[in-house]
Amino acid sequence: VNVGNDSRYESWMDTNGVSPIHNEELDWASDPQAQAVPTSGDHDSYESVATGEPLTRFSVFDALQVEWAGCVEQRPYPYHTRDDEPTETEPETMIVPAFAPDVPDDLSGFQKKVQGIDWSALHCIKWAFRDNGTLKRCRRWSDDTKAKSGIPGLHKGTGTAPVFSDYDTAGNWNPQPGGGSYTWTDAGTIEENIYRNNYVVDAHNFPNYPGDHPFSESNTGYDDQFKRQRWTWKYFAGYEYQNTPPAFQGSFTDPLVADINNGNYGLPSVGSYEGGPNNQCTVVPMTRLTPDKDVILNGIAQMQARGYTNIQHGMSWGWKSLSNREPLSEGRPKNAEGNRKVMIVMTDGNNTYQTASGIDYRADNGKVHANDNVSFYGAHGHQRNGRIFEGFDAIANPNHDWNTHTKAMDEHMAETCVNVKADGITVYSIAFDVDNGSSVKALLETCASPNQNGEQLYYDASNAAELAEAFDKIAADIAEISISR
Numbered sequence: 001v002n003v004g005n006d007s008r009y010e011s012w013m014d015t016n017g018v019s020p021i022h023n024e025e026l027d028w029a030s031d032p033q034a035q036a037v038p039t040s041g042d043h044d045s046y047e048s049v050a051t052g053e054p055l056t057r058f059s060v061f062d063a064l065q066v067e068w069a070g071c072v073e074q075r076p077y078p079y080h081t082r083d084d085e086p087t088e089t090e091p092e093t094m095i096v097p098a099f100a101p102d103v104p105d106d107l108s109g110f111q112k113k114v115q116g117i118d119w120s121a122l123h124c125i126k127w128a129f130r131d132n133g134t135l136k137r138c139r140r141w142s143d144d145t146k147a148k149s150g151i152p153g154l155h156k157g158t159g160t161a162p163v164f165s166d167y168d169t170a171g172n173w174n175p176q177p178g179g180g181s182y183t184w185t186d187a188g189t190i191e192e193n194i195y196r197n198n199y200v201v202d203a204h205n206f207p208n209y210p211g212d213h214p215f216s217e218s219n220t221g222y223d224d225q226f227k228r229q230r231w232t233w234k235y236f237a238g239y240e241y242q243n244t245p246p247a248f249q250g251s252f253t254d255p256l257v258a259d260i261n262n263g264n265y266g267l268p269s270v271g272s273y274e275g276g277p278n279n280q281c282t283v284v285p286m287t288r289l290t291p292d293k294d295v296i297l298n299g300i301a302q303m304q305a306r307g308y309t310n311i312q313h314g315m316s317w318g319w320k321s322l323s324n325r326e327p328l329s330e331g332r333p334k335n336a337e338g339n340r341k342v343m344i345v346m347t348d349g350n351n352t353y354q355t356a357s358g359i360d361y362r363a364d365n366g367k368v369h370a371n372d373n374v375s376f377y378g379a380h381g382h383q384r385n386g387r388i389f390e391g392f393d394a395i396a397n398p399n400h401d402w403n404t405h406t407k408a409m410d411e412h413m414a415e416t417c418v419n420v421k422a423d424g425i426t427v428y429s430i431a432f433d434v435d436n437g438s439s440v441k442a443l444l445e446t447c448a449s450p451n452q453n454g455e456q457l458y459y460d461a462s463n464a465a466e467l468a469e470a471f472d473k474i475a476a477d478i479a480e481i482s483i484s485r
Helices: 057-064 224-230 293-302 311-322 402-422 439-447 464-484
Strands: 036-038 046-048 124-129 135-141 341-347 362-364 367-369 425-432 458-461
Touching: 311 341, 311 402, 341 439, 341 464, 402 425, 402 439, 425 439, 425 464, 439 458, 458 464
Parallel strands: 341 425, 425 458
Antiparallel strands: 036 046, 124 135, 362 367
């Protein structure tokens, strides 16, 4: 849900980092330069040693010089299914800005192509992606030469055929048609594989780099690899370390925003969406409760069907829109005379939360490298944190797969439906072009309020004409009840 980036300074936004989920992907305490100290109080929050200001997700957006797009995460269970007013005295109730962390540079976690490199010798410092997600050409070499399409490679191997590319990650030439067989000569490599949403250079395997985590072939758990994901200093300017390899000295004087893949935020992309800290924020800002018809129509016209489906999150903010409680308080009080609160819940499909399986797994020389984040980033964060299963009791030990994520989201939605109706809101629901047998159909029917005859205010529309008819009936029903009152 996008609440608009103008909400950044609202009192209900977690600008001090007090929520227990705020620093889930930010390990401020790991900074080797001790730029952060815990704030006073019981919260797991930090402040800058230099300025005394809170260090938060917003601090990272500012350091990256990237504007927060306005999306927010869901509050921890059970608060995301309720409408409690946000307050720092109950940190779990605060609204946390969405922040998709930069993932580690190196998929395997091994140093086998880094160890033993003579940093004064020629080596590749940036690989280029291809559309199929593999890394082939060296885009930039340590002597600052760059590979360009149509120009013969400047660092050639042995052989005589014309070559229009540089070395690939296996140390072989990758020539254009008419190429030939070439062998590795004088270049070392830094292996930067295809973790999704890799938009900042971690520089983690460099000799003598503070906080370096060495790896060996025997390390198969990759646990330390994801400590790098939570490093905070990689986002900030001013970190120039002594003993950094010559090719990288000075590279920490400015934020390395989108340094990988020449400013394209970690192509080949993340599930076809642009990467970066705003990854998966695909929706336009929500339109708040208003009597202005033109504002409403304009909001509808700007909507796009992108991203995954999270009905419960939409319901949660629809509820907030109708409420007179913060974070959105345009609604009238619950028991205001002559007032009726109505929510229409419509979906064209099931709740979905993209797992990593089948997308972030790939074979490399007989090894399979798994994405330890378990899922793409979403409203519950990366699912290695397990937040999607908080409050989910249908399965004792749930696995992280597509169907189980859907079941957990369905349960959260059902709980939210009960709470919304208990707050005096009439719920109409519409399943639009949803396959028969889909779990969401039964869920939508149960979620709907009953009419005066005890029938559920639920509509199953299989096409656009039936959808328009459903809205006409809902409008007529609301008008009739309003007149009768």
